[in-house]
Amino acid sequence: MSTLKSSSTHHTPWALDLGATTLDSTTVQFRVWAPMAQRVSVKFFTQSLKPHLLKKDKEGYWEAKVAGVKPGTTYKYVIDDELERPDPASRYQPEGVHGPSQIISPQNFSWNDQGWKGLPLEExxxxxxxxxxxxxxxxxxxxxxxxxxxxxxxxxxxxxxxxxxxxxxxxxxxxxxxxxxxxxxxxxxxxxxxxxxxxxxxxxxxxxxxxxxxxLGPEGNYLGSFGPYFTDTYKTPWGSAINYDGPYxxxxxxxxxxxxxxxxxxxxxxxxxxxxxxxxxxxxxxxxxxxxxxxxxxxxxxxxxxxxxxxxxxxxxxxxxxxxxxxxxxxxxxxxxxxxxxxxxxxxxxxxxxxxxxxxxxxxxxxxxxxxxxxxxxxxxxxxxxxxxxxxxxxxxxxxxxxxxxxxxxxxxxxxxxxxxxxxxxxxxxxxxxxxxxxxxxxxxxxxxxxxxxxxxxxxxxxxxxxxxxxxxxxxxxxxxxxxxxxxxxxxxxxxxxxxxxxxxxxxxxxxQQWYHALIELRKSIPALGPGQKKDSIKVWANQKAKVLTIHRTGQSGPEALILLSLNQNVIKTGIAKPEGKWTLILCSNSQKFGGQQNSKLLNTLQVPSESLALELPPYAVWVYTNS
Known part of the structure; x- marks a missing residue:
């Protein structure tokens, strides 16, 4: 069977080996896998091009280079002189799932992202x-x-x-x-x-x-006409399972x-x-x-x-x-x-x-x-x-x-x-x-x-x-x-x-929307409120009766963060014993600028632990503090 080509030694994406690959402005290579077929040809939907017979290799791939074919030409494969099917690796189906495939040239698009290197997942x-x-x-x-x-x-x-x-x-x-x-x-x-x-x-x-x-979806799914892409060994709720471990x-x-x-x-x-x-x-x-x-x-x-x-x-x-x-x-x-x-x-x-x-x-x-x-x-x-x-x-x-x-x-x-x-x-x-x-x-x-x-x-x-x-x-x-x-x-x-x-x-x-933007800005600007690099960089305490979470987060640099989340639909009074330190409020969900009713009992600073510390959280509250 065919082996995968390593990207480190194969500088043309080997994905382009399948389907219709433009070699130059008038030459296209066709390649399709149909191991059980006796004959495969490509039929063009233009009067100037006649059907072209493909040649089969020992792995069941049919291939041919065809001259005089330009990008934009539409085509289908003909299997054993009977079945006309779109290309399984079609680059474009302008007439939908049942119509012919269209040849696309990647060179026709000019990219402007040469300096783009992507982002780390944590960002x-x-x-x-x-x-x-x-x-x-x-x-x-x-x-x-x-x-x-x-x-x-x-x-x-x-x-x-x-x-x-x-x-x-x-x-x-x-x-x-x-x-x-x-x-x-x-x-x-x-x-x-x-x-x-x-x-x-x-x-x-x-x-x-x-x-x-x-x-694959049920309509326009012609893969089975070409080869054993699917298996009855396994079942999915959505359609036939793909053959990842059986013959072929x-x-x-x-x-x-x-x-x-x-x-x-x-x-x-x-x-x-x-x-x-x-x-x-x-x-x-x-x-x-x-x-x-x-x-x-x-x-x-x-x-x-x-x-x-x-x-x-x-x-x-x-x-x-x-x-x-x-x-x-x-x-x-x-x-x-x-x-x-x-x-x-x-x-x-x-x-x-x-x-x-x-x-x-x-x-x-x-x-x-x-x-x-x-x-x-x-x-x-x-x-x-x-x-x-x-x-x-x-x-x-x-x-x-x-x-x-x-x-x-x-x-x-x-x-x-x-x-x-x-x-x-x-x-x-x-x-x-x-x-x-x-x-x-x-x-x-x-x-x-x-x-x-x-x-x-x-x-x-x-x-x-x-x-x-x-x-x-x-x-x-x-x-x-x-x-x-x-x-x-x-x-x-x-x-x-x-x-x-x-x-x-x-x-x-x-x-x-302003609230979402403010949260995202905090996530980006304060490491302790951003992605957690370490598995132990977060601690959580739950007050089951009050339905309040106290979340303590630390980052690789900068201040530590304290987040109070009330999932209670009522006003709740609660104390807080951890984490220790002096905490300063930086964001409050019930602030007027986020459509809340400003709480006169809002504590802009917290000293933890403190015997006299008592918080009165409004319904569904979010208070965010840092320690510097």
Whole structure:
């Protein structure tokens, strides 16, 4: 089977070996894997070019160099003189998932980011967005118009795009992609995505690409026509599992790792977020995740840029991000659902579905201190023990959030926290995320309390498939007791999910945006309130009765920090015994400039310990102190 080509010795990204590669202005190399086929040719959708027969090598790849072919030419492969199929490694699908592939020349775009070296992961403050609903134009160019706002008025340092690989129709979350190398045509295609990445780098913003390597969408998924890309050995909730460890799996692994390297080379992407890796099954001696991470890191070294691989996982398994020398896969980071669930349940009081495992203040304490809440103990929801310890990995390897596309969009009505909890409580969630030692992530519109929902939407062309999705969503929500489910296929469902940029912000929304900006500025300017470099740089005390957390943080330099978080909906009087020292107030959520009612009993300085010290915290309060 085919072996992966090392980036250290192969200076052309080997991702470009697959599909249609422009060798010069009129010559294109075609390469496709179809090990069982007896004959493969390329058919051109122009009268001046005749079909061209490809030649098969011993590894099952069909290849040919064809003269007289220019960028912009459309084509399909013909398998055994019967099946016409788009290119599995198509660079562009201008007519959608069923149409022909189009030849793209990377040389046609002039990059301006030659000085960009990327950002260390610990400097990431992530803003997750869906291109289709983020701006009125639903395009990559539309996102470009908001970059100055994201950098200056919000303060984030990275944007994360929900998947943009070509999906059916014009409106889709992105997780039904079937052409992993082709940016969504109605978003702006290859040129539009490159303009966005180039513009981000000009603003000093990193770009994270959400990629899906656990399944492909059901419509326009023609990979099975070419070879054994899928397996029946394993099952995923979303479609056939990808063949990472069965017969012929070497070429499948090459296809997927080629895609990862394709994004970071041809599109200058700074980080990959691997969707739901618990749906990736591999019993090989070297797991596909480890191999992918090693390939991306090698390419990063060759390119002289910081490039990161971040997993989404519900396994609570530290092996995913543990270093290679400790038996891990060596990925750079992973999402922390436990942090979200612990915080969400305390404020919303929800207890159905997977939320039944959460709701205790001690769980939020553990999420802050140890990352995983479930590190081997029994889970009522899963009806088994779950997880292992994450103490061996750094806080900056975990991405935390109070909202994201899944946790909002996988509610029946797509409600954001702005419609579920009080205004002051929104400030608490923001502080918990942005002043954590982890990597914070915001979901688009969260920073000003957007009230429009973010719903699940699709645009399939098959009525049977549409109905299956409708019924699947209703079944999925049964565990939560949600019975009213918007039609995912309706245009109105998509339209409701757009951010309302043209709607004037309320006074509370303006205050909330100022609060987010102030928290981010503190995170950037005070090391003790930024990313936690050491595993023991944070201590947390919980007053269970008062529902108040006292968080003590230290940085590598500068003052220490003390954060008081009240998750109580009532005024609460409490003392504080630790940490010792004299503390000066630097930020207060109930300040009038953040829309609060100024507390006459606010203590601008604290002396700890003190027998006479008594704090009167207003509902859902955040007070931040430093010791100098």
């Amino acid at each position: 990431y403050i992530i803003y997750e967005l869906h291109v289709g609903t983020f701006t009125p134009s639903s395009t990559f160019d539309g996102v470009c118009t908001k970059l100055s706002y994201l950098r200056d008025q919000v303060g984030v340092t990275a944007i994360e795009l929900l998947p943009v690989a070509q999906c059916p129709g014009l409106r889709n979350w992105g997780y039904d992609g079937t052409y992993l190398f082709a940016p969504q045509s109605n978003f702006g295609g290859p040129e539009g995505l490159k303009r966005l990445v180039d513009a981000c780098h000009a603003q000093g913003l990193a770009v994270i690409m959400d990629v899906v390597y656990n399944h 799996s070497d070429a499948v692994r090459q296809f997927i790792i080629s895609n990862a390297l394709f994004w970071v080379t041809e599109y200058h992407i700074d980080a990959l977020r691997l969707d739901a890796i618990h749906g990736i099954f591999d019993f090989s001696a070297k797991h596909i995740l480890q191999e992918l991470g090693e390939a991306v890191h090698a390419e990063a070294q060759h390119l002289g840029r910081a490039i990161h691989v971040i997993a989404e996982s519900d396994l609570n398994d530290s092996k995913i991000i543990a270093p290679l020398n400790k038996g891990g896969y060596g990925l750079d980071g992973q999402w922390s659902d436990d942090f979200h669930h612990a915080l969400h349940c305390l404020l919303t009081k929800e207890k159905k579905g997977y939320y039944e495992d959460f709701g205790k203040l001690s769980q939020l304490v553990k999420a802050i201190k140890e990352r995983f809440v479930y590190s081997g103990q029994y889970s009522v929801h899963r009806k088994r023990r779950h997880g292992n310890s994450a103490k061996i990995v750094a806080p900056t390897q975990f991405v935390v959030f109070s909202q994201n596309h899944d946790q909002v969009g996988n509610r029946a009505q797509g409600e954001r926290l702005s419609t579920l909890i009080p205004f002051e409580a929104l400030k608490v969630t923001a502080a918990a995320v942005l002043l954590s030692p982890n990597i914070p992530l915001l979901f688009m519109g969260e920073e000003y309390g957007e009230t429009s929902p973010f719903l699940y939407f699709i645009d399939h062309g098959d009525e049977g498939l549409i109905e299956a999705v409708r019924q699947g969503r209703k079944s999925e929500f049964a565990a939560f007791g949600w019975t009213e489910v918007p039609d995912p296929y309706a245009q109105s469902t998509f339209d409701k999910s757009r951010l309302q940029w043209d709607k004037p912000q309320s006074e509370e929304q303006q205050f909330l």
